[in-house]
Every structure is written in C-alpha cells, then in structure tokens.
Amino acid sequence: MRACVIHGAGDLRVQEHPRPLPGPGQALVAVRYGGVCGSDLHYWRHGGVGDFRLREPMVLGHEVVGTVVGYGDGVGAGFGGPVPGTEVAVHPATPCGVCPECADGRRHVCRDTRYLGSAARMPHVQGGFAAEITVPADQLRALPAGLPLRRAALAEPxxxxxxxxxxxxxxxxxxxxxxxxxxxxxxxxxxxxxxxxxxxxxxxxxxxxxxxxxxxxxxxxxxxxxxxxxxxxxxxxxxxxxxxxxxxxxxxxxxxxxxxxxxxxxxxxxxxxxxxxxxxxxxxxxxxxAFRFDTEFDQALTLLASDPRFDALISEVTPLAEAPRAFELAADRSRSCKVLLDFGG
Structure with missing residues (x-):
C-alpha cells in the first residue's frame, strides 16, 4: 500500500509501505481523509516539532478518518464497537493508563503515551497517512448521524x-x-x-x-x-x-x-x-x-455533526499522490486553511 513518509527535513515521500495486520485488541481501518497539521509541517520543514526530532523514517498524520475493515484477536462480539463497514474517526492517543497523570485523569499529558505520527519516542509511533492503519479498537469513534467523513477529519484539531x-x-x-x-x-x-x-x-x-x-x-x-x-x-x-x-x-x-x-x-x-x-x-x-486533548474528541464529533459551517474551513482536498503539493499549500496560509489528503475510496 502507499503511505506518506517523512525521512528528514524537506524529504517527504509517497512510497510503498507494508500493509498492516491487526494484532490482539486492534482494529484495521481503511483511511479516507487525513488532515495536514502544523506538527506535520514542522516535521517536513525542520525535521522535528518542538523538542521532538526525527531519528528514523516515519509515516506522518494523526487527523484521520475512514472505514472499519476488521479486528484482530480478542475483539469479540461483546466489544460493542463499530462493526466492519462503519465510518469512523480515530482518536490518535494511546495513554499508558498507569502513570500518575493517567491516574489523575489527565491522560492527555501521559508521560508514556503513544500518539500517531509522533517522534516523541523511539521507535517513533507511525502515523495515519497510509491507505490502511491499525489502532487499538477502543480508539475508534463511529460518526454521528449526518456527519460526512470529509468534515469529520476536523475532529482532532x-x-x-x-x-x-x-x-x-x-x-x-x-x-x-x-x-x-x-x-x-x-x-x-x-x-x-x-x-x-x-x-x-x-x-x-x-x-x-x-x-x-x-x-x-x-x-x-x-x-x-x-x-x-x-x-x-x-x-x-x-x-x-x-x-x-x-x-x-x-x-x-x-x-x-x-x-x-x-x-x-x-x-x-x-x-x-x-x-x-x-x-x-x-x-x-x-x-x-494546553496540550492535545482527551474526552473532547467525542464532543468535537457532536459539534461537527450539528454545524455544516465547519466545511468552509476545509480549503483543499488533495490526492495522496500529490502529498508534496498538499504540504506546500498547507504551509502557505495566504492560500489555505485546513488541507486534507484523500486516500481514495
């Protein structure tokens, strides 16, 4: 499958990437849209964001939506999550659940979290700018009625x-x-x-x-x-x-x-x-x-479903093959607001 991979400052490639298989407790998602974030632009321009520096090639992206393909072992009928074929948004954070911050209800500042498309740890956490991705099953959110996938891509920001x-x-x-x-x-x-x-x-x-x-x-x-x-x-x-x-x-x-x-x-x-x-x-x-978020993700989906005016903030939707152009456009705020990558049907 194809993925959008950053190799270093200025070195962004759309390349073949191994197709993932869902492990125990994981879901397999066919990605449809991915929003280009400011942190993605920092990795592309500078080889890092803040104090997080690239040390190996990394699939970018953490603002992704798509369709459930299936699940790995351990995700049975009692899971109650979205069935295959359901359109979903992906919560990009996997907190550890045991550190003092998680215990205090502040999972968004977990000291050992995994976040899609982040170089904060080594090995890096590969991101969501790929045709298919695997994530913990409990990070899927079925879209509310009336919320199209395109607008749902704004849920993370x-x-x-x-x-x-x-x-x-x-x-x-x-x-x-x-x-x-x-x-x-x-x-x-x-x-x-x-x-x-x-x-x-x-x-x-x-x-x-x-x-x-x-x-x-x-x-x-x-x-x-x-x-x-x-x-x-x-x-x-x-x-x-x-x-x-x-x-x-x-x-x-x-x-x-x-x-x-x-x-x-x-x-x-x-x-x-x-x-x-x-x-x-x-x-x-x-x-x-203010750093990232936690339960606000569900609130964001509800708000997006209720207000089609958010569509006006999506200034461009670009095919994955043209990812370098999408990044150029997203970096030029005189020509764009939110730019989405389209991974196809």
Whole structure:
C-alpha cells in the first residue's frame, strides 16, 4: 500500500509501505481523509516539532478518518464497537493508563503515551497517512448521524481547540482574544463561540487567514502588525495564544484583564522564549498551557455533526499522490486553511 513518509527535513515521500495486520485488541481501518497539521509541517520543514526530532523514517498524520475493515484477536462480539463497514474517526492517543497523570485523569499529558505520527519516542509511533492503519479498537469513534467523513477529519484539531477553551475557564458571556488565525486558531474561535463567548477577537498578520476566522465566527478581526488597528481591544477576559510565537503571547498578556487567564496553545520554538513575566505577577494573570486533548474528541464529533459551517474551513482536498503539493499549500496560509489528503475510496 502507499503511505506518506517523512525521512528528514524537506524529504517527504509517497512510497510503498507494508500493509498492516491487526494484532490482539486492534482494529484495521481503511483511511479516507487525513488532515495536514502544523506538527506535520514542522516535521517536513525542520525535521522535528518542538523538542521532538526525527531519528528514523516515519509515516506522518494523526487527523484521520475512514472505514472499519476488521479486528484482530480478542475483539469479540461483546466489544460493542463499530462493526466492519462503519465510518469512523480515530482518536490518535494511546495513554499508558498507569502513570500518575493517567491516574489523575489527565491522560492527555501521559508521560508514556503513544500518539500517531509522533517522534516523541523511539521507535517513533507511525502515523495515519497510509491507505490502511491499525489502532487499538477502543480508539475508534463511529460518526454521528449526518456527519460526512470529509468534515469529520476536523475532529482532532477541533478537540485541541475545545481543550484550550476549557483550560481558559468559563468563557460564557465573556470577551476572548485569539492570537493566530491558522486552522487551530480558527477552530478555537468556533470552540469559544460554542462555549458561549459573547465576543471573540482574532489577530493575525494575513488578511486571508482573518477571512477564515470570520467564517469560524470571529466578531472582530485585527491585523497583528498594526498597533493602530481600531479592532484591538483595551481588555479581554481570557486569551488563547494559537500562533506559536512569542509576540502572540506578549499580546495576550498585555490585553487580558487583571486576574484574567491566558492559555498558551501554540507550540513555541525550541529553547527559551521571552515573555512579559512581570505582568503575570503584577496583574495576577493565570498563565496555563494546553496540550492535545482527551474526552473532547467525542464532543468535537457532536459539534461537527450539528454545524455544516465547519466545511468552509476545509480549503483543499488533495490526492495522496500529490502529498508534496498538499504540504506546500498547507504551509502557505495566504492560500489555505485546513488541507486534507484523500486516500481514495
């Protein structure tokens, strides 16, 4: 079968790959769509994401949906999971279940987790950008009625956004600032609105990115490089930094009210990043991180099924054979929001 494999910075190949067989407790899934994520782009451009560096070839991808083909041993009739032929989304995380974080109900920061398409451990965890993949059977989620596979491919990044908004606290009736209008930032807008935010202001350098933020429900659009933009709020109740740059974090810290909450969602560059730490002290700002997600995956599928407006955030669907072009397009935010790879019927 064919798969999208990263061999090093700038070395992305669509190549033949061994067809997997499901082991005990596993499901075999025929992948239909896979979303190109910012972390996939980092592996492609830089050979790593954050502190996770490539040390061997790796199948990319963790935003995947498809159809159940079958199961390995130990997954019997009592499993109650999706039967073969069912369209499903794949939860990409396999937490260990025994570490202190898992025991504390924070499986998304499990110290020994396995995550599709991640170089965080060695051997790397091979990802979902392949014609067929095997995953633990309990990581399958049958799609809600009325949710097409194409839109369901947004479930993983929307889950990230929902978790970030949850980390910001109760935003109902509040004003939320989002810095960065990439695919995740746009989904944070939608998640904040779904949580009842009264107003969402979004900043970005690119007018095209801001246009997608408006489609996601943003009330105010601000050019991040224009300090005189009239849309800049004097004060917000909470802020989510989704750009992954220090300047975005600085804007959040300077615009959030005293006692407000700032959530760092974007992955900052490796090493030290400067930030206005004195403001955290003098204004008693809550600065929190947000990493991946857990149970939000099911909430994301329900939300996607109820709102076809999410379709507007999918800017391109590209055949697997043209994966290098898809990555080029996904990296150009002046031309795209969320780009999907199509693995065929």
């Amino acid at each position: 929307l889950s990230v956004a929902l978790h970030a908004v949850r980390r910001a606290g109760d935003v109902a009736g509040r004003h939320v600032l989002v810095t960065g209008a990439g695919p995740i930032g746009c989904l944070v807008v939608a998640a904040a609105k779904a949580a009842g935010a009264a107003r969402v202001t979004v900043t970005d350098l690119l007018p095209e990115a801001l246009r997608y933020a408006a489609l996601a429900g943003a009330d105010t659009l601000v050019r991040a490089d224009d300090p005189d933009d009239a849309g800049w709020p004097d004060e917000v109740d909470a802020a989510v930094e989704a750009s992954g740059v220090a300047a975005g974090l600085d804007s959040c810290l300077r615009r959030v009210r005293r006692g407000g909450t700032v959530v760092q969602l974007g992955m900052l560059p490796p090493g030290e990043s400067p930030f206005a730490g004195n403001l955290v002290v003098s204004r008693e700002i809550e600065l929190r991180g």
